[in-house]
Amino acid sequence: MSKEVTIIRNVLEANDRLADELRATFKAKKILCLNLMSSPGAGKTSVLERTLTDLRDEFRMAVVEGDLQTDNDARRVAATGAQAVQINTEGGCHLDSGMVLDAIKALDMDEVDILFVENVGNLVCPAEFEVGEDYKVTLLSVAEGDDKPEKYPLMFHISSVMLLNKVDLLPYVDFDLEKAAGHARKLNKDIEVITVSARTGENMNAWYDWLRARRAEKL
Amino acid sequence: MPSCPHRVYGVSDLSMHEMSIVQSILGILREEMIKHDGHRLKKVVIKNGALAGVVTESLIFAWDALTPGGEFDGSKLEVVEVPIRVACGECGEEFSPDHSRCMPCPKCEALLGHTVLQGKEMLIDSIEIDDE
Ligand SMILES: Nc1nc2c(ncn2[C@@H]2O[C@H](COP(=O)(O)OP(=O)(O)OP(=O)(O)O)[C@@H](O)[C@H]2O)c(=O)[nH]1
Ligand SMILES: [Mg+2]
Numbered sequence A: 001m002s003k004e005v006t007i008i009r010n011v012l013e014a015n016d017r018l019a020d021e022l023r024a025t026f027k028a029k030k031i032l033c034l035n036l037m038s039s040p041g042a043g044k045t046s047v048l049e050r051t052l053t054d055l056r057d058e059f060r061m062a063v064v065e066g067d068l069q070t071d072n073d074a075r076r077v078a079a080t081g082a083q084a085v086q087i088n089t090e091g092g093c094h095l096d097s098g099m100v101l102d103a104i105k106a107l108d109m110d111e112v113d114i115l116f117v118e119n120v121g122n123l124v125c126p127a128e129f130e131v132g133e134d135y136k137v138t139l140l141s142v143a144e145g146d147d148k149p150e151k152y153p154l155m156f157h158i159s160s161v162m163l164l165n166k167v168d169l170l171p172y173v174d175f176d177l178e179k180a181a182g183h184a185r186k187l188n189k190d191i192e193v194i195t196v197s198a199r200t201g202e203n204m205n206a207w208y209d210w211l212r213a214r215r216a217e218k219l
Numbered sequence B: 001m002p003s004c005p006h007r008v009y010g011v012s013d014l015s016m017h018e019m020s021i022v023q024s025i026l027g028i029l030r031e032e033m034i035k036h037d038g039h040r041l042k043k044v045v046i047k048n049g050a051l052a053g054v055v056t057e058s059l060i061f062a063w064d065a066l067t068p069g070g071e072f073d074g075s076k077l078e079v080v081e082v083p084i085r086v087a088c089g090e091c092g093e094e095f096s097p098d099h100s101r102c103m104p105c106p107k108c109e110a111l112l113g114h115t116v117l118q119g120k121e122m123l124i125d126s127i128e129i130d131d132e
């Protein structure tokens, strides 16, 4: 006999379960975990390098790096003295909680106050897969065009912060800060828009203040 | 601090987004087959929202690549595409936009700030099984 059974189960739920497991670990250890997302080359690693250097004496920080290939980014952030572990997805366009669970085994999690997860450069798929983060941070560089929030609404809808990077390039590109920020705020009225330059260090303090406040919430 | 903190992890069984989604689907199906005493899976119906970022063709391709020879060999994957439905951020009007890039409200013409009511889902809707 053949029968039809109604199921209705979210396909991403397997990942959600693992994300909850990660969250429980982070909560127990009072670790703030941030999921950094952007299109390729927006400056995630550069922002991390500067952050890890500038806040070195204030927080113990660790990084999980996700890239299609190479461990270049893990090497770059490890050069600041932070703990770092690389995940190569070999074609996978996003990180998921299973990969992060595996990766953090390589870190001493008792020595971490803030864990940054640098997702694979991609403005679409990472938005679908939680990695145990407390907050999602989306980077957008002014070189990419101010229409990105409009084109990738889900990404900005679910992010707590839009870090607008490479503002040192504003004089050379056609990018309307107000327009990009406006669109992002319309998608998500609570999104914080912080403009920075990882190159010059401009306004990085605003980002650090946000980090300090979020980390304090975990204590 | 270890002297060399770099570790390289290879996650080689992921070649695309849809492959990992099919892996998740297979995991859920295994649980459901046990729960419902199914002997053979004939068909599974998936609902794919237009905003879920999952390409239906790739999903079917991944299914056809991963199922032959396994426990679900010979079963059929049916994908129902679910259109986007939003509530206007300005006036609350509910409507289905023509595409996801630009969603002008038919009532007040507001372009942004809408709440997505439907279209983000990626779920298993039902299965057809032989139970003997
Ligand atoms: N002018 C300028 N260049 C920057 C800034 N931040 C990063 N860059 C440059 O942008 C390029 C990409 O930076 P990364 O930090 O590697 O970007 P990413 O987002 O980590 O890139 P992927 O990991 O490959 O996705 C590098 O050449 C950086 O030097 C900035 O604030 N201003
Ligand atoms: Mg990088």
Ligand SMILES: [Zn+2]
Binding pocket: B088, B089, B090, B091, B092, B093, B105, B106, B107, B108, B109, B110
């Ligand atoms: Zn309206």
